[in-house]
Amino acid sequence: MWRLLATLSCLLVLTSARSSLYFPPLSDELVNFVNKQNTTWKAGHNFYNVDLSYVKKLCGAILGGPKLPQSCNGGFPSGAWNFWTKKGLVSGGLYNSHVGCSSYSVANNEKEIMAEIYKNGPVEGAFSVYSDFLLYKSGVYQHVSGEIMGGHAIRILGWGVENGTPYWLVGNSWNTDWGDNGEQSPLRRRPSQGQW
Numbered sequence: 582m583w584r585l586l587a588t589l590s591c592l593l594v595l596t597s598a599r600s601s602l603y604f605p606p607l608s609d610e611l612v613n614f615v616n617k618q619n620t621t622w623k624a625g626h627n628f629y630n631v632d633l634s635y636v637k638k639l640c641g642a643i644l645g646g647p648k649l650p651q652s653c654n655g656g657f658p659s660g661a662w663n664f665w666t667k668k669g670l671v672s673g674g675l676y677n678s679h680v681g682c683s684s685y686s687v688a689n690n691e692k693e694i695m696a697e698i699y700k701n702g703p704v705e706g707a708f709s710v711y712s713d714f715l716l717y718k719s720g721v722y723q724h725v726s727g728e729i730m731g732g733h734a735i736r737i738l739g740w741g742v743e744n745g746t747p748y749w750l751v752g753n754s755w756n757t758d759w760g761d762n763g764e765q766s767p768l769r770r771r772p773s774q775g776q777w
Contacts, residue, residue, distance in 0.1 A: 640731025
């Protein structure tokens with residue numbers, strides 16, 4: 582009986598320790614862990630000779646976030662859109678002509694976002710960035726491990742399916758060394774899972 586209890590206790594400790602694995606952001610350990618999961622994407626190093634505090638500044642799209650140098654200064658994309666719809670913006674038409682762009686909204690569902698991209702081009706989105714996303718190199722990104730680093734505004738350029746996994750094709754603004762030449766990364770999230 583005691584042996585059984587001791588064995589169960591050891592298994593419980595090992596299980597809880599395994600479920601709370603922590604790997605430092607940007608570390609070789611996190612790269613190796615992600616790649617061993619055999620998920621839909623591959624991890625690698627994107628930020629060389631850069632301090633983690635600088636990388637965190639790139640993830641500044643959060644409500645009430647601090648003003649951070651070299652980032653989008655905190656900010657919250659939907660706050661900008663709310664201002665636009667309530668106060669208006671210069672539309673490009675002549676003064677008092679009412680010619681130019683007019684505001685409209687896009688529903689928070691996949692089919693309407695796809696229709697909007699097809700008809701009018703990219704749409705704006707934002708999502709929560711986890712430390713494993715900083716290591717994205719190729720494939721369809723899905724969160725595997727790591728802590729939340731902040732938020733990030735992106736352009737949703739299109740959609741597709743890779744090896745049976747549907748994705749959103751997004752444009753990033755970090756650098757050309759990041760991900761797939763810095764511009765595009767397949768990202769798997771439903772609008773209700775992110776902030777788009």
